[in-house]
Amino acid sequence: MKRFLLILAALLSTAACSDDPWAEEPDSPPRQVTLTVFAAASLKGAFTEIGEKFESEYSLVTVRFNFAGSSDLVAQIQQGAPADVFASADTKNMDVAITASLLDGSAKNFATNTLEIATPRDNPAKIESIRDLGSPGIKVVLCAEQVPCGSAAKKVAEVSGVDVRPVSEELSVTDVLGKVISGEADAGLVYVTDLKAAGDKVIGIEFPESAGVVNTYPVAALKGNVGDGLAEAFINFVTGTEGQAVLAEAGFGAP
Incomplete structure (x- = not known):
């Protein structure tokens, strides 16, 4: 030894x-x-x-x-x-x-790392900003609050003054992205890096409020x-x- x-x-x-x-x-x-x-x-x-x-x-x-x-x-x-x-x-x-x-x-x-909005390629809900995630009927998926991406998503929503009510909360950011890619969700909040890795499978929408919440x-x-x-x-x-x-x-x- x-x-x-x-x-x-x-x-x-x-x-x-x-x-x-x-x-x-x-x-x-x-x-x-x-x-x-x-x-x-x-x-x-x-x-x-x-x-x-x-x-x-x-x-x-x-x-x-x-x-x-x-x-x-x-x-x-x-x-x-x-x-x-x-x-x-x-x-x-x-x-x-x-x-x-x-x-x-x-x-x-x-x-x-910072957050960005992810939507399916055809963006069926026509999401344009963080405020759209609080609109009635929008199916949003987030990370659970105990997960870093979920904690960041909560802070971003608070900073933006948006009441986001997710239809699902996931235990990892990759699970959120997976539901967006599959079309189960109209939008999700994921890291910029995850969007880059996903390529053309999703659309990434930047929003200025994300700069105030950095992981x-x-x-x-x-x-x-x-x-x-x-x-x-x-x-x-x-x-x-x-x-x-x-x-x-x-x-x-x-x-």
Whole structure:
């Protein structure tokens, strides 16, 4: 075990001379290491790409993701689900993790995100602004309030003075987007990044009030993580040049 720790520490701290520093241990075969990352649903596209890039640099590391609503992820961690890193779509749920003494070290902010209105491609309800979401007969789908996108949606509605009465409340932003794409809803409030990822499957409608409600995304290592500095290395990758470039391309703002 001691030899393994020394080898992994060298891998994580330097850009080794060999393309695969693990290949130089003939006496004991190198061990594949799995890093488990619990991440907000809105991070799926960007983090999947970041995970692939991280794996390409650390050849014997496999990054395994669990994407869901941030509040659901915190609950899973509190109930003992094994995870090494937690990336939340807001500081509120990270604070829950902090209060529950789940972190190994401190959290780092790595991205921001704002909301936008999503409608089906034909926009059957002719939605043009946030105020239209309060009109009678409009089928609106939102995230549940305990989920970051739901908390943000509530704040946006309050700032706009709009009484939005959703026909459905979902546990992740991807579920909201799915109902809009399928035509089950006339509109939904989702992140700008989700609209960008959806491409021409939906129409995105910007509204100025969204600028007043910005979600900040923090990431942290969890207690009982795989160790050897691997969780910290992943976090540094996310907050570093390569990770930030992927996030920016996906539409996330700087922290």
